[in-house]
Amino acid sequence: MAARHIGDVILKVDNISLAFGGVKALTEVSFDVREHEVRAIIGPNGAGKSSMLNCINGVYSPQQGYITFKARTFEQMSPRRAAEMGIARTFQSLALFKGMSVLDNIMSGRNLRMRTNLLLQALRIGPAEREELEHRAMVEKIIDFLEIQAYRKTQVGRLPYGLQKRVDLGRALAMEPTLLLLDEPMAGMNTEEKQDMCRFILDVNDEFGTTIVLIEHDMGVVMDISDRVVVLDYGRKIGDGSPDEVRSNQSVIAAYLGVAH
Amino acid sequence: MALNVKRDWPIVALSVAVVIGLIAPLAAKLSTPGFYFEVLLGGLMSGVLYSLVALGFVLIFKASGVFNFAQGAMVLFAALAMARLSGEGLTQVHYWATAALLGAIVGYVGVRLWTGPARAVSRSTTMGAVLLAAIISAVVCGRLFKAGDWPLWLAFAGAAAIMIVFAWLVERLVLRHLVNQEAVVLLMATLGVTYFLDGFGQTVWGSDIYEIKLGLPKTPTLILENMFQGGLLINQEDLVAALIAAILVLCLAVFFQKTPTGRALRAVADDHQAAQSIGIPLNHIWVIVWSVAGFVALVAGMIWGSKLGVQFSLSQVALKALPVVILGGLTSVPGAIIGGLIIGVGEKLAEVFLGPVLVKTFDLAGGGIENWFAYVLALAFLLVRPEGLFGERHIDRV
Numbered sequence: 001m002a003a004r005h006i007g008d009v010i011l012k013v014d015n016i017s018l019a020f021g022g023v024k025a026l027t028e029v030s031f032d033v034r035e036h037e038v039r040a041i042i043g044p045n046g047a048g049k050s051s052m053l054n055c056i057n058g059v060y061s062p063q064q065g066y067i068t069f070k071a072r073t074f075e076q077m078s079p080r081r082a083a084e085m086g087i088a089r090t091f092q093s094l095a096l097f098k099g100m101s102v103l104d105n106i107m108s109g110r111n112l113r114m115r116t117n118l119l120l121q122a123l124r125i126g127p128a129e130r131e132e133l134e135h136r137a138m139v140e141k142i143i144d145f146l147e148i149q150a151y152r153k154t155q156v157g158r159l160p161y162g163l164q165k166r167v168d169l170g171r172a173l174a175m176e177p178t179l180l181l182l183d184e185p186m187a188g189m190n191t192e193e194k195q196d197m198c199r200f201i202l203d204v205n206d207e208f209g210t211t212i213v214l215i216e217h218d219m220g221v222v223m224d225i226s227d228r229v230v231v232l233d234y235g236r237k238i239g240d241g242s243p244d245e246v247r248s249n250q251s252v253i254a255a256y257l258g259v260a261h
Numbered sequence: 262m263a264l265n266v267k268r269d270w271p272i273v274a275l276s277v278a279v280v281i282g283l284i285a286p287l288a289a290k291l292s293t294p295g296f297y298f299e300v301l302l303g304g305l306m307s308g309v310l311y312s313l314v315a316l317g318f319v320l321i322f323k324a325s326g327v328f329n330f331a332q333g334a335m336v337l338f339a340a341l342a343m344a345r346l347s348g349e350g351l352t353q354v355h356y357w358a359t360a361a362l363l364g365a366i367v368g369y370v371g372v373r374l375w376t377g378p379a380r381a382v383s384r385s386t387t388m389g390a391v392l393l394a395a396i397i398s399a400v401v402c403g404r405l406f407k408a409g410d411w412p413l414w415l416a417f418a419g420a421a422a423i424m425i426v427f428a429w430l431v432e433r434l435v436l437r438h439l440v441n442q443e444a445v446v447l448l449m450a451t452l453g454v455t456y457f458l459d460g461f462g463q464t465v466w467g468s469d470i471y472e473i474k475l476g477l478p479k480t481p482t483l484i485l486e487n488m489f490q491g492g493l494l495i496n497q498e499d500l501v502a503a504l505i506a507a508i509l510v511l512c513l514a515v516f517f518q519k520t521p522t523g524r525a526l527r528a529v530a531d532d533h534q535a536a537q538s539i540g541i542p543l544n545h546i547w548v549i550v551w552s553v554a555g556f557v558a559l560v561a562g563m564i565w566g567s568k569l570g571v572q573f574s575l576s577q578v579a580l581k582a583l584p585v586v587i588l589g590g591l592t593s594v595p596g597a598i599i600g601g602l603i604i605g606v607g608e609k610l611a612e613v614f615l616g617p618v619l620v621k622t623f624d625l626a627g628g629g630i631e632n633w634f635a636y637v638l639a640l641a642f643l644l645v646r647p648e649g650l651f652g653e654r655h656i657d658r659v
Contacts, residue, residue, distance in 0.1 A: 059534065088538070091538075097535065099531055
């Protein structure tokens with residue numbers, strides 16, 4: 001593994017509780033994420049992993065606890081603020097703009113960075129034209145990086161699943177995020193597609209220094225690519241540490257394999 | 262769009278039926294070609310108006326997934342505002358308020374254009390600028406233009422401002438609180454807005470029949486006299502209306518397809534959550550979309566009003582846009598236009614040519630086909646192709 005410099009804590013999740021009516025999705029979960037690291041969240045189905053991500057980028061508002069990102073503490077995020085502060089995400093069940101081309105999907109990730117106003121945009125004059133070209137250049141880089149050059153103008157809904165996942169990642173990358181949240185980036189993929197995706201994730205982490213939080217079910221993948229792992233079960237944190245530590249953690253084994261009664 | 266005959270046979274059959282219906286009157290020698298084409302053109306012209314109203318539906322549905330029942334009421338309201346502001350008989354308060362709203366909008370847009378999308382100015386500064394612009398505008402307009410003597414362009418701008426404020430209010434008071442609710446909830450909400458707007462429009466602007474004097478040439482002209490015996494009689498006013506509609510549609514197409522804001526709109530239409538995650542502000546987008554829909558409603562209401570006069574029945578006529586969007590597809594801008602034209606032409610031809618045949622064959626009283634034709638056509642489409650001609654076909658991965 002390349003010599004990555006793992007920095008200070010960039011994201012801190014403090015004592016988060018989230019309930020939907022009587023269902024407790026998360027109970028007093030705390031963990032931190034360091035700059036430039038790959039942090040995995042694992043756990044059985046319904047453990048609250050996606051809920052955790054949704055709290056971090058503001059889709060859900062936890063009833064209790066704090067989220068500290070880049071040294072600013074919030075009781076709740078809003079998706080807009082999260083995006084502005086450099087948090088990007090992908091979705092477990094694809095949430096792409098299906099009617100739009102691959103190019104437009106990824107371009108939409110640049111939206112926050114567009115500075116010229118609507119009037120100039122519509123007429124395509126002066127700074128608007130230049131800006132559009134700059135963003136386009138950046139998007140082309142991402143398309144090259146993800147090896148989807150051939151599908152630039154294809155409507156996203158027509159692409160096979162594995163490629164759609166890549167476009168989803170591309171759109172998130174277009175935001176040039178400091179923190180990238182990946183919700184099961186490899187769900188439903190075959191081995192080859194998984195390997196590709198792993199490579200992309202590691203490259204992103206390596207080349208752009210992006211901090212990554214990912215949810216994944218495939219244990220092999222998780223143990224291979226992550227620096228530290230959080231384990232959730234029934235909304236509680238039951239393990240936290242390096243892959244090796246987690247693997248030998250007794251309650252983690254119990255949660256995954258069941259315990260003898 | 263590739264047409265697969267095997268899969269799409271109902272649509273092919275329907276198209277063939279429509280085409281046969283179109284040329285049948287000619288083939289059966291029911292009329293002279295000249296008269297036939299006059300009816301056809303008349304149908305196209307009313308079709309243009311249906312298209313404009315349908316366009317408003319499609320815009321809002323595309324961008325927010327809301328089936329906006331209030332589009333017809335918006336047409337009526339906008340037309341009422343335009344008619345009264347450009348005419349006489351309003352109180353001074355109306356003009357002041359409208360001028361103030363116009364100023365406020367100009368002020369707000371000015372601040373945003375000046376600073377760009379980055380929220381560099383504080384809320385209070387923006388509010389101050391908006392308030393100041395509103396007061397200046399009210400005073401200046403009061404000085405320059407006498408009540409009851411507003412020029413057409415100012416009345417138009419005023420009505421547009423009113424529609425934008427309406428869009429903002431709808432977002433503020435209704436949509437914002439119903440994010441992620443089911444479609445039925447949103448539909449009911451717009452139904453409420455419809456009746457409110459119908460009534461409120463009459464409260465504010467009055468309930469008589471008003472006229473919008475656009476100054477369009479009303480004289481009918483004869484064209485193609487050497488091609489048809491007696492030539493074709495058409496209204497210049499209709500031609501201008503069609504031209505305005507075409508320009509509007511072109512501008513909208515550019516806006517939607519070519520600008521980043523248009524891209525954001527399409528993004529919101531496709532997936533709320535994903536759009537939020539890349540930092541597209543939903544509230545903002547909704548205000549923009551409803552404003553655009555309000556503007557389209559204004560243009561439609563204006564043209565319609567100058568043709569038929571502004572009255573309550575406008576909002577009923579606007580309901581014809583429902584079969585149009587079902588025919589064309591709820592999510593398709595070209596669909597709204599083509600659907601509008603098909604229905605406009607179809608109902609006119611049916612009324613003029615199918616009616617007499619029915620009367621003769623079955624010994625009926627006749628008439629009234631124009632009223633139901635659009636809806637029956639839409640019904641047929643619902644049976645064979647529920648997503649409409651150009652709508653997105655939903656294929657779920659299982």
